[in-house]
Amino acid sequence: TISEKFQVIFKTLRGHHRISEANITDSLREIRKALLEADVSYTIVRDFIKEVKEKSLGEKVLDLVSPGQMMTKIIYDEMVRFLSMGACELPLDRSFQTLMIVGLQGCGKTTTCAKLAFWFKEKGLRTLLVGADAQRPAAKEQLRTLAGQTDVDFFTLDEEKNPLAIVHAALKKAKDDNLYHRMVVDTAGRLHVDEELMKELTLLSQSARPDHILLTTDAMLGQDSVKTGEAFSRYLNLTGIILTKMDGDARGGAAMSMAAVTGKSVQFVGTGEKISQFEPFYPDRMASRILG
Amino acid sequence: SSPDKKLEEEELQNLERVLIETDLGVDISMTLVDMLRHKRFSSREEVKAFIKQELLKRFSSSGRELGEKGKPRVVLFVGINGSGKTTSIAKIASLLQKKGKTVLLAAGDTFRAAAIEQLSIWAERLSVPIVRHKMGADPAAVAHDACESAKAKGIDYVLVDTAGRLHNQNALMEELKKVVRVISARVGEDALEKLLVIDGNAGQNSFFQARHFQESVRLDGIIITKLDGSAKGGVVVSIEEELTIPVKWVGLGESVDDIVPFSPDVFLSALLE
Numbered sequence: 144t145i146s147e148k149f150q151v152i153f154k155t156l157r158g159h160h161r162i163s164e165a166n167i168t169d170s171l172r173e174i175r176k177a178l179l180e181a182d183v184s185y186t187i188v189r190d191f192i193k194e195v196k197e198k199s200l201g202e203k204v205l206d207l208v209s210p211g212q213m214m215t216k217i218i219y220d221e222m223v224r225f226l227s228m229g230a231c232e233l234p235l236d237r238s239f240q241t242l243m244i245v246g247l248q249g250c251g252k253t254t255t256c257a258k259l260a261f262w263f264k265e266k267g268l269r270t271l272l273v274g275a276d277a278q279r280p281a282a283k284e285q286l287r288t289l290a291g292q293t294d295v296d297f298f299t300l301d302e303e304k305n306p307l308a309i310v311h312a313a314l315k316k317a318k319d320d321n322l323y324h325r326m327v328v329d330t331a332g333r334l335h336v337d338e339e340l341m342k343e344l345t346l347l348s349q350s351a352r353p354d355h356i357l358l359t360t361d362a363m364l365g366q367d368s369v370k371t372g373e374a375f376s377r378y379l380n381l382t383g384i385i386l387t388k389m390d391g392d393a394r395g396g397a398a399m400s401m402a403a404v405t406g407k408s409v410q411f412v413g414t415g416e417k418i419s420q421f422e423p424f425y426p427d428r429m430a431s432r433i434l435g
Numbered sequence: 436s437s438p439d440k441k442l443e444e445e446e447l448q449n450l451e452r453v454l455i456e457t458d459l460g461v462d463i464s465m466t467l468v469d470m471l472r473h474k475r476f477s478s479r480e481e482v483k484a485f486i487k488q489e490l491l492k493r494f495s496s497s498g499r500e501l502g503e504k505g506k507p508r509v510v511l512f513v514g515i516n517g518s519g520k521t522t523s524i525a526k527i528a529s530l531l532q533k534k535g536k537t538v539l540l541a542a543g544d545t546f547r548a549a550a551i552e553q554l555s556i557w558a559e560r561l562s563v564p565i566v567r568h569k570m571g572a573d574p575a576a577v578a579h580d581a582c583e584s585a586k587a588k589g590i591d592y593v594l595v596d597t598a599g600r601l602h603n604q605n606a607l608m609e610e611l612k613k614v615v616r617v618i619s620a621r622v623g624e625d626a627l628e629k630l631l632v633i634d635g636n637a638g639q640n641s642f643f644q645a646r647h648f649q650e651s652v653r654l655d656g657i658i659i660t661k662l663d664g665s666a667k668g669g670v671v672v673s674i675e676e677e678l679t680i681p682v683k684w685v686g687l688g689e690s691v692d693d694i695v696p697f698s699p700d701v702f703l704s705a706l707l708e
């Protein structure tokens with residue numbers, strides 16, 4: 144665990160009065176290994192270690208603090224900084240806003256759409272859930288069922304195979320009914336290497352003109368997180384990230400890679416299959432989790 | 436021919452990065468790089484071949500086919516949420532049909548919204564019978580009914596879907612054990628095959644999934660899905676080496692034909708390209 148690794152750092156640096164390149168090499172190697180095991184992407188780990196090294200070597204060790212404690216604090220603070228990049232919260236004003244939920248297959252988008260609707264409901268905002276996944280068997284039915292469980296309105300075109308047409312019709316309904324503060328659009332999962340489907344997403348966002356585009360990411364995503372983040376950023380104007388399945392035991396290093404590469408931070412985390420298992424993201428808690 | 440020489444440190448660092456980025460894991464990657472550091476090579480190809488041979492050694496298990504014992508033979512698909520269980524069932528059902536086998540599906544995910552509907556659509560597309568109860572029903576009861584129905588109709592294979600579950604959630608792992616007990620009691624342990632479905636995009640957590648599922652229900656094999664993306668699924672090397680669970684199939688897309696048998700050789704070539 145990282146607390147064990149920090150103990151190693153303490154031991155190595157005990158008796159030293161300042162942090163030098165020689166006496167932190169082993170510590171940095173330990174931290175690097177821990178981050179890679181936590182699924183933080185290779186290049187992000189490299190950048191992180193470089194930052195930590197520069198900051199550590201630049202520090203005059205205070206008389207009251209041991210070099211070990213100083214370095215531990217630098218590592219933790221730098222992690223929180225990486226995770227807070229591009230941090231911003233979803234606005235809660237009552238003007239009509241559209242959110243589009245995107246991501247790889249199976250990461251939790253449909254469930255997250257319902258969770259967002261429930262979260263908005265608790266804030267006094269009325270949501271229209273839009274089933275624009277016309278590809279996966281029973282995807283519309285899944286969101287319809289979740290909407291029913293959440294007592295939130297649901298819209299789709301049952302026979303329509305083109306998501307653009309569904310979103311277009313949903314926007315019209317939202318405008319005509321004039322009842323909703325938020326419209327949350329579910330989309331089909333897709334691989335970021337699937338150029339045709341990524342272009343479809345660009346077209347969808349051009350037509351729906353969402354105020355928020357949230358990339359849903361499985362907490363257990365591996366080294367591919369950098370490529371995933373880069374690709375979705377390239378095709379869309381992402382506004383934030385949602386990390387799902389945080390009730391599992393994955394360390395969640397992908398969160399760090401995603402934030403670093405998209406410049407957007409995680410805004411919410413899913414903590415279970417229930418609609419209510421959804422909470423704001425806390426970088427300090429995530430830092431402790433990734434560091435193990 | 437060019438003389439054998441040692442690899443430059445920069446080259447070794449680059450190789451370490453390439454290996455780690457496949458989700459192989461830090462320990463295996465560093466061990467391999469240390470091996471490379473002390474050897475001499477005459478070409479890049481030789482380096483790649485060496486790495487491939489070293490990794491090939493770690494695939495200890497045989498038995499990559501679907502078992503044949505039992506009539507019906509019951510195949511239980513388990514794994515964490517969203518890994519690709521339901522879709523993989525459709526793919527395996529189609530494969531079995533092509534081999535002239537009769538198949539029955541069991542809608543054993545009685546929890547998630549529209550899970551039964553999702554599998555029912557696949558059953559309809561494949562023209563295979565499906566046994567299902569209502570949402571909220573006992574999954575063990577669905578599995579039991581499916582076995583009864585298959586026995587009565589002389590069906591070759593029963594493919595049982597289960598709800599996604601995180602391996603660190605005890606109550607859910609206990610529920611799974613109960614499903615296994617009920618099926619085993621009905622058709623016998625030898626006629627039951629348990630496959631873990633893992634997401635090819637996942638990182639090191641796949642190893643812990645495999646270990647926990649293995650501890651709860653002895654696994655007969657693994658299906659790794661979504662390798663049609665850019666993720667390489669390198670974590671299966673440590674699963675095979677340390678847990679000796681054979682990877683049987685690879686999912687390569689969302690259509691019913693997008694599945695191939697797992698071959699360590701093909702897998703490693705793709706890993707290192």
Ligand SMILES: Nc1nc2c(ncn2[C@@H]2O[C@H](COP(=O)(O)OP(=O)(O)OP(=O)(O)O)[C@@H](O)[C@H]2O)c(=O)[nH]1
Binds near residue numbers: 249279389390413516
């Ligand atoms: N334990 C847990 N399960 C979750 C969480 N979020 C979603 N799930 C489950 O993950 C699985 C996949 O969720 P979906 O909402 O269908 O995922 P998706 O991204 O819409 O999938 P596709 O539309 O096929 O790409 C389901 O079993 C969900 O119940 C979470 O925070 N924790």
Ligand SMILES: Nc1nc2c(ncn2[C@@H]2O[C@H](COP(=O)(O)OP(=O)(O)OP(=O)(O)O)[C@@H](O)[C@H]2O)c(=O)[nH]1
Binds near residue numbers: 334523597660664685
């Ligand atoms: N690209 C790709 N997508 C896949 C593959 N296998 C499954 N999927 C997709 O992954 C998503 C989840 O698949 P499911 O079969 O619903 O997964 P599951 O494990 O049954 O999910 P839960 O029942 O919610 O736990 C769907 O969108 C599938 O189409 C694959 O090999 N490649």
Ligand SMILES: [Mg+2]
Binds near residue numbers: 276282330331
């Ligand atoms: Mg979905």
Ligand SMILES: [Mg+2]
Binds near residue numbers: 520597
């Ligand atoms: Mg399923």
